[in-house]
Amino acid sequence: MERSAGVFAPQWRLTSIGIAVAISLFAFEGIAVATAMPSAVRDLDGLAFFGWPYSAFLVMNLVGLGVAGQWCDRVGPRRPLLTGIAVFTVGLVTAGSAGHMAVFVLGRGAQGIGVGLASIAVFQIVAIAYPPHLRPKALAIISAAYVLPALVGPIVSGMITAHVGWRWVFLGLVPLVLAGGVTLLPALRTSPAPGRTSARGSRKPLFALLAGAGVVVVQSAGNALVAGRTTLAVLLLAVGLPALGAGLRELLPRGSVRLRRGVPAVVAVRGLLAGAFYAVESVVPLTLVTLHGFGTVASGLPLLAGALGWWAGAQAQGRIVKVARPSLLRWGLTALACCFVGMAALCLPGAPGWPVYVLWILGGLGMGVCVPTTGVLVLDQSAEDETGANSSALQISDVTAAGLGTSAAGVLVGATAAGSLGFGAGMAVLGVAAAAGCAAAAVGASRTAPVGERTAVGLNHPAP
Template sequence: METEVQTPASESLFAPRYRALTVGSVALIVLYAFEALAVATAMPVVAQALEGLPLYAMAFGSTLAAAVVGMVASGPWADRRGPRTPLQHGIAWFAVGLVVAGLAPTMWVLLLGRVVQGFGGGLMSVALYVVVGRAYPPELRARIFAAFAAAWVLPAIVGPALSGLIVEFLGWRWVFLLVPLLAGLAAAMVLPPLRGIGPLPGHASAGRAGNRRRLGLAGGAAGSALLLSYAGQQRGWVALGLMATALAGLLASMLRLLPTGTLRAARGLPTVIALRGIASAAFFGTEVFLPLLLTRERGLSPTFAGMALTVGALGWSLGSWNRGRMHAPAPERVLQAGMALMLVGVLGVSAAVLPWAPLAVGVVGWIVAGVGMGTVYPSLSILTLELSPPERQGANASALQLCDALFTATMLAVGGSLFALLLERSTLAAYLAGFAITVSLAVLGLALAPRVLPLPARGRDD
């Protein structure tokens, strides 16, 4: 039987009993963050080397789609068995997927590796949050979450440029192959301290039918997103039939996985969750195509293209820092300002497609978009907790992540299909089609921002 550890108030995250667990957990977050950012820089070179440019967006969307399945599976698994088992599997699948991608002889094999990597990453990310709740006492949890947040900062600053240097001097395969070696070291630190943490009381077999249902829905959503991407590679009636089937599957899965009212942006928490998905799809849908635009159309090296992603990450950090300094702001005003900045930024990046437009317009636009995302992202997280009763905070936080992944995967599937369809006819039209979607999403987010507070809080009828 587990007993809660009594921890002196002065004990830190690096006290002997927590040192290995803390270092290993933070290292896994760093590796997860680095890989996400590094692959964005390297993928233009990868797609051209493997002659898979039409599958470019699918290389990102497939990872997100598979991560949804991992996220849904990991939480109940951790409740039934303790966090060690799903974390161990997550690290293993994450590493195996990276090895498959790094050794891939074709783009389709690389996509297989990205799917496996995404599933492992989804397992790992949720299991690490369970580790915080089960292995650390309450007085240390805020500190370890702060350490997790900080673990994203360094990869965001140096990851894209470092990835560019690896691509230029070692080859793109090492962007994938270096991380599994380091993940093994992190696993050796984080897994042993978790051996004594078993299932939660009453969760050994509780809710399995509901968990299997949600897992099936997550698999349906992931499969539909992948099918939608595949449909974009087809032509004629076959393509239309596959797209209709995929969109119907996505809609049906989302209706059951996300809280009631999310897809129609019902006032209050449903709009908050929907806005997270819309903002993420707009931002990351633009980020995916930016390195390709800079390297293939503008002639920049992978290193300099990576630096463009870095300045966007710095803009995100600036936006988050500024949001943290605000004292009791009106949530809808903050979100409107953030979405307006994202809209201006994405329009700036879109302008960089035009051959006569200065490249600086696109780079500055990406900084502005980063500031907007840094303003929106924490605001939505805060609102989710404020609008959720204590017993629903975990479920609603999970819904926030699911909506983020599902909307972004769907955007990449649709945008990637249009990109593949138009690439042979007009490179300019192919890019503009993708950016038109992200601009439209930013406009939609701006329009929905006033709906984030429920009716009683605003004192007026809908």
């Protein structure tokens, strides 16, 4: 009977609702801020610093992720989650009431820390509150919680900004965030503390800050390259890449670059698929407008189709029980690779634009399968006192790769604007590169299985 109960059975209902509400609000804020940002920077006379709120969020989000991992392993999810919600709320109030651009940037930084802390704590709640057979469905809730904000976020935030003011995009979330935290209190009261002590934990925030700064400097190098300032770009890369490498070396599991079997391979695969997906997604509307003459609304609809595909994929992976997780991951990565190859083909002269709707459903389906599956693989291979640190590494890989991927896409777009490359050719190169990354990850998907599985296979099927 226990095994047949779903994630919304009475014993897990409040926890599942709380997770859905909390993640939805974090996702809504991330999507809504893009709509409110132009009005905010104009009102605060901060147009020259337009990118700073995004950079502050990215850097401090990585710091929050770095802090949360070992903190959760040491004391359990209760204090990190409540602290994350409190810091996020302070960030909302600070940004929403800011009278100067510097204060607004501080608010966005606080939001980044809060989301980092709370997201890892939520991940650990999934590990603690649900039995292993329900974890795929619980993680599907997290993926599905991003869909509704993607559907309504731009519309709702646009209406709020136009009719009430941009400040209420932030201030209006405060009571909702607090209410979402309250629904998670029952699960937090029963969550045990793993009791881990780690001498290395105190170094994580510093290395997370170093990695975040490295990402921002590398992105700045890309902008400098687009602007034709090659010398500055080289200098920034000479600073940013070593900083990024040094930070990630401490934050990610040993062997991640080599796709070492187990958690390191899962973390690496998550980075590859996130970097590829978000790089291509960032240029989909621009590609449709530039190459195929689509209007503003029609060019944005593929992102809606992708969100629906993501939801469908997340639900599907939660119900598939007869396929090994590494094989399921390979299926999702293959779907992503096919999507990106198709996107590259649509950039050829004379190609139609309408297939992008089908392709982006396929891409969203692949992400919906892959993202929860990598989460399940990490949780299933983590000891009780390692779930926080490993979950932190997984999300740091995701966030860092997404930032670098969108930056690379921006450099390609800039190169086409400068006339160094035709737009269609540039976007085709991006699609092929993204497909190659997913294909490589698909080949390495078998390495995401635990070390013990390979040993078990060797014992059951000895060599002749």
